[in-house]
Amino acid sequence: MRALSGAIITVGAMIGLGLTAIGIGARYAHDMAIDKDGNSRFVKLSQMDGPLAFILVFCACVAVIGLAITFVGLAYHHHRREREHLWERERTGGQRTTV
Numbered sequence: 001m002r003a004l005s006g007a008i009i010t011v012g013a014m015i016g017l018g019l020t021a022i023g024i025g026a027r028y029a030h031d032m033a034i035d036k037d038g039n040s041r042f043v044k045l046s047q048m049d050g051p052l053a054f055i056l057v058f059c060a061c062v063a064v065i066g067l068a069i070t071f072v073g074l075a076y077h078h079h080r081r082e083r084e085h086l087w088e089r090e091r092t093g094g095q096r097t098t099v
Contacts (some may be wrong), residue, residue, distance in 0.1 A: 002073025016059040023083030024052055 028043050035041050045053055 003070050004073075004075060006066050006069030006071075006073050008066075010063055010070060013059050013063035013066055016055070020052065020056050021057055024048070024056070027052065085095065 021044065022064060024043075031041070031043065045056070048056075
């Protein structure tokens, strides 16, 4: 369940990042991509509007946290399943028949 929750958080953050990318593209589409010398020009994070920069950083942080929850949840799940399997083998170990 932890891994599923982390995956849902990550998906939400990825959708938010996609919408933020569309918003940034719409906001800065009128800026020229090439300056007068022919060099490519990019909008830096420090030059962006405050709300766009905030939501970009926020969604990126949430995506990283969601991925961490997913991987830790999966690792815990596999560890727990292995303990359950060993306990079940130990519990039924004396009843095996030999061939």
